[in-house]
Amino acid sequence: MYPLADDAIVPPFLQPLEVFFRMANIKSQKKRNRQNEKARIRNRAMRSELKTRTRNTMEAAAAGDADAAKAALHDVQKRIDMATSKGLLHKSTASRRKSRLAKQVAKTLG
DSSP: OOHHHHHHOOOOSSSSSSGGGGOOOHHHHHHHHHHHHHHHHHHHHHHHHHHHEEEEEEEHEEEEEEEEHHHHHHHHHHHHHHHHTTTTSSSHHHHHHHHHHHHHHHHHOO
């Protein structure tokens, strides 16, 4: 997965789940395990992207750059909606996050 030294300790979230669980014998379950692993990696990347974009939005607001903050806010809200449509977030969670973020940006910009 990642090139590491032989004596390096790999954190669990970087290891494939096969390391922790026995591999299935049934063909359909093997396929399901592959699908789940792909989804897990995709979901982790999307969650990380949401956090990064949220942080960038707050940094732009803290810097006092209203135009950049509004553009970043629009972008992160769009990404939150995409995550909701893909099933990564519940729609109430998405709504709450967007609302809180918009409030924080408005408060920071004054």
